[in-house]
Amino acid sequence: MILKLLLFAGLAAAETGRDAWLRYARLTGHIPSALPSSIVALNSSTSSPVHTAGQELQKGFSGILGKQVAVSSTGKQASSAVVGTVAQFQKAFGSSAPNVSAELIEDGFWLSVKGSTVQIVGQNERGALYGAFEYLSMLAQGNFTNVEFATNPAAPIRWINSWDNMDGSITRGFGGASVFFADGLVLSNLTRAAEYARLLSSIRINAAVVNDVNADFHTVNSTNIQGVGRIADVFRPYGVQLALSLDFATPMELGGLSTYDPLDDGVIAFWGNITEQIYDRIPDFAGYLVKADSEGTPGPLVYNRTLAQGANLFARPLVPHGGIVMYRAFVYNQLPNESDWQADRANAAVNLFAPLDGQFDDNVVVQIKYGPIDFQVREPASPLFANLPQTNVALELQVCQEYLGQQTHLVYLPPLWRTVLDFDLRVQNETSLVRDVITGERFNRRLGGSAAVVNVGANETWLGSHLAMSNLYAYGRLAWDWSLDSEAVLQDWTRLTFGTEPTVVSTISTMSMASWPAYENYSGNLGEQTLNDILYTHFGPNPQTLDNTVWGQWTRADHTSIGMDRTVSNGTGFSGQYPAEVAAMFESVETTPDNLLLWFHHVNYTQKLKSGDTVIQHFYDAHYEGAQTAAEFVGMWEGLEGKVDEQRFDEVLYRQTFQAGHAILWRDAIVNFYHNASGIADEKGRVGTHPWRIEAESMELDGYVPYVVSPFEVASGATAIVTATNTTTGTASTTLGFPSGTYDVAVNYFDMFGGNSSYSLSLSGRTVGTWVGNAVDTGKLGHTPSIYIDGHSATRITFKGVSVRKGDVLKIVGRADGVEPAPLDYVSVLPAGVVD
Structure with a gap:
């Protein structure tokens, strides 16, 4: 629906998100004078959805428009917002009631907005309430257009x-x-x-x-x-x-x-x-x-x-x-x-x-x-x-x-x-x-x-x-x-949830519409399924768990080939469960869409896709592309500072920062796993090459010891470091050989459930930052926690704009807590714009 008048909602000092898309935030700017002066809800029973609709309209008028409007169960139609069922309208207004019963099925509603006269007619009481919410959604988005339409549900x-x-x-x-x-x-x-x-x-x-x-x-x-x-x-x-x-x-x-x-x-x-x-x-x-x-x-x-x-x-x-x-x-x-x-x-x-x-x-x-x-x-x-x-x-x-x-x-x-x-x-x-x-x-x-x-x-x-x-x-x-349209629905939600400021709407829309393709790129693609741990948390990467289990989510990956053969001619016969035209499409490698190739066919890693890339090179490229997109989300969200209330801005930024780091973990885990399985090099030389990364196990250790991680692919070089005991402190240090300049310094570590290790990072005695690995235990991140050093507990913290001098001694001090032995994977010293 095209907005006739777009007004900006003022930012609150802080919002928790509890009101979701029903914030009814105050609109500022010119508000038309032709608005209902009363609300008539044609049922006064407190358990009635029509009564609820009246209360909701009153709340919405107050919040969105700053207009205090009384609610009654009787009244006139002119200059009022009247809500009720077809039967209730006919009883209250007789021949002047809207004649819309033939247009409505169960739960459907008819909405007429003509300046200050609003009629909301439901086929039943539930439909009437839906119509009230529809009208309030229009107002909350600054839409004061005159409309008249009926709408019915696609299904009961x-x-x-x-x-x-x-x-x-x-x-x-x-x-x-x-x-x-x-x-x-x-x-x-x-x-x-x-x-x-x-x-x-x-x-x-x-x-x-x-x-x-x-x-x-x-x-x-x-x-x-x-x-x-x-x-x-x-x-x-x-x-x-x-x-x-x-x-x-x-x-x-x-x-x-x-x-x-x-x-x-x-x-x-x-x-x-x-x-x-x-x-x-x-x-x-x-x-x-x-x-x-x-x-x-x-x-x-x-x-x-x-x-x-x-x-x-x-x-x-x-x-x-x-x-x-x-x-x-x-x-x-x-x-x-x-x-x-x-x-x-x-x-x-x-x-x-x-x-x-x-x-x-x-x-x-x-x-x-x-x-x-x-x-x-x-x-x-x-x-x-x-x-x-x-x-x-x-x-x-x-x-x-x-x-x-x-x-x-x-x-x-x-x-x-x-x-x-x-x-x-x-x-x-x-x-x-x-x-x-x-x-x-x-x-x-x-x-x-x-x-x-x-x-x-x-x-x-x-x-x-x-x-x-x-x-x-x-x-x-x-x-x-x-x-x-998925994006149009998203934009409605954004205006209702975060306000109508155009930059906010466009940024959230861009991020969200790119998010599923990005996740598919860095998790599992070509129809291979999501390559997370199906035996434990369903969260972090662990492609090994899909095969050699009884759960039937197999990829059948070996050192030369990958994919489930679901053809009738040579496989499980699954493709034959579709009607003939669809079955014929999926039966052939040539006609199966690339994005479902490995769902239906077992092929060599060197199988050419319709893009011209091989399966394995597509894996490499897609995973790097997906991690890059996730990293860009952080900067996009940071551009909304001051346009979104401080509390929600900070809470979303925290999660986007986590996602950017975890996407790199996903990327590395999957490309390393299939590089190890296939022995085929990345044509672009990225896999296994990390010029800005310092492995924790290669640093000078005091109180820390190397720890071989399982599965191997979720730790850089398959190895992390942990404190010698769960009650001690460890130090890892190294002399930096990077040219002097300003860098982002990222530390990959593991945040396990059951412990809140503390860390400090310094450069030649200058404190860069301190932090505690407590995001899981305190609920700041709500994913299923892990008690292991694995792809679920892997995370990173990044300190931006750090002044680094060539020859600086980088030192991390980790203090174990509970079951968590202050585990560290690696440090990245990243020039501006470089995604590890």
């Missing part, structure tokens, strides 16, 4: 899946503790849960699963049903319905039965009783999310029952109440054998679910991850979307950056999502975009939509990172309309 299911555990922890909890649970119970204070519901409603999310898919059976005991009922109570005024994940074995664990067989009469009765208890407390309960027969979880396959029989067990007692079951297609309890060339975990979803098409009840939705493995940096669209024409399906995404930098790396995800959503599956040789399959349009299905895994926590920033919130905002916007 716009859910989020939480990973909150009953003990208060969150799986992949990079943003702090749960806002729902603690100590096995629902929190007594649900203020943050209500604030979260407000955020979700503003982006048109209509349901939230509040507990982890690896569910605790205690979630549905009588005490906790009452507890989650209180969560539903604070959700209800925002039109967000509550849903729950279930443990398939609950009839045994909680109900005392001897079985959880989905065809057993006692099991059927058990779930019928649980469902009735839930609806007695939560009459608008949305339904269940079920993870079964996956990663060790119980399920119907234990009893030789089908996945459809398992899903239908939960679906049937929901029918009278209008509830649905989201049944995850992430099923792979049978782990593949790597020695079998045809074994492939990617085949599991189609093999298990496609034969059951048409056997799932009408209120079952099969929830399918965007790719066949597990939220990797790039995967092909899951072929299961093409194999269930008679079954309701939904797309599963991750806002949680589990494999993608864990919210310490900036990675704006919608461009990645678009590679799947816009993919044409060519079912029966007809246009079959994934986005049209999940909405139900392509196969004329009643239900469909999407669910996103979100790891919101009690951190003031919600996700642990200010910039990561763009992914949550964008998910909601796109779930409503999958055709929206």
Whole structure:
């Protein structure tokens, strides 16, 4: 939408990020006089989303415009902002009510802005609230344009899946503790849960699963049903319905039965009783999310029952109440054998679910991850979307950056999502975009939509990172309309979150749109998957863990070749799971896109890409390019000093600086690993060549000793230094031979969980800086911590603009603490503009 008038919001002294995109920051400059003088919300019940809409409009007018406007439940339409449902408008205004019912479907709304007269009409109360948030979004961005339009959701299911555990922890909890649970119970204070519901409603999310898919059976005991009922109570005024994940074995664990067989009469009765208890407390309960027969979880396959029989067990007692079951297609309890060339975990979803098409009840939705493995940096669209024409399906995404930098790396995800959503599956040789399959349009299905895994926590920033919130905002916007442009959505979020100053909007847009390609470049490319440690934290680099494990995320890399052969002719047959046109494309090296080459084909490192580069040279070039881009983000963000409030500026700068250093670690780890594996040199002479780097183990050591790091590739020269004991101090020193001048001095070290070592750096007795390795223990970085010296704990600190004289003695003193022996990897003395 084009802005008619762009106004600048004044900067606050400090902001925590808690208000996210609903800051309602004051606009300065000329504000039109033709604005509503009253607010009419056509329902006064405090649990009503229409009442909430009135309160939200009042708050927005006050914050954005500095205008105090009264709210009532009756009044005139002229010079008012009136909000309500179609039925409420007709009751209040009769023949003068807008005649828009034919234009709206469930949750849709109609917005008319004509100067001081604003009409917000929802098909239901939730839709009316969505319309109020839309109008406030316009105002907050300085848009006072007269408009009149109707908008409807692309699909009825716009859910989020939480990973909150009953003990208060969150799986992949990079943003702090749960806002729902603690100590096995629902929190007594649900203020943050209500604030979260407000955020979700503003982006048109209509349901939230509040507990982890690896569910605790205690979630549905009588005490906790009452507890989650209180969560539903604070959700209800925002039109967000509550849903729950279930443990398939609950009839045994909680109900005392001897079985959880989905065809057993006692099991059927058990779930019928649980469902009735839930609806007695939560009459608008949305339904269940079920993870079964996956990663060790119980399920119907234990009893030789089908996945459809398992899903239908939960679906049937929901029918009278209008509830649905989201049944995850992430099923792979049978782990593949790597020695079998045809074994492939990617085949599991189609093999298990496609034969059951048409056997799932009408209120079952099969929830399918965007790719066949597990939220990797790039995967092909899951072929299961093409194999269930008679079954309701939904797309599963991750806002949680589990494999993608864990919210310490900036990675704006919608461009990645678009590679799947816009993919044409060519079912029966007809246009079959994934986005049209999940909405139900392509196969004329009643239900469909999407669910996103979100790891919101009690951190003031919600996700642990200010910039990561763009992914949550964008998910909601796109779930409503999958055709929206990713960058346009990002710019809306930026104006709402950081203000309308053009430099801020353009800089954040440039950084964010470059972030996913950069991360792919320095983590894993050509369809090789994200090369992080799949056995431990899913954070730092460790390509060795993908192969020689049972988890089926193999690269099959050896000293001459790399990639999974997923062809029908010679491999796992995965390519044949797609419709014929797509299968033929992926079957051939020549027609497979380079960015998925290693997903579908096993080739030599010297295989030429369509660019003319070899696979191995592409690895080298891409990883250096990605690290360079991450380094540039720091300077770009620094250019916003004074244009973003001080607190958020500093907190984002801290993370961008970390990302720049960690991207170099990623770059070096991957290029060294494949250089070691292939024996093929980098044509540009960069790999293994570091003219500005001083290895810690080559320095004169006192109290420090060399330490061989595993995996070798995550330490420069495969070696670090550690203090001789965990209670001593070590010194590493060397005489510098660099020409005198001004340099940036970077120190690579390891920040392990369970210790906060302290360090000092000096040049010929002149203190350059001191620091403590406490970012993990204090939560300044929310990624999954590591107790080892590895690619997860590796980090760096940089001191800029240091005056260096040739012959200076560089000295680092490290003091061990706890389990952390003040580990050091290397020092870089970098001329201006050089990225190590």
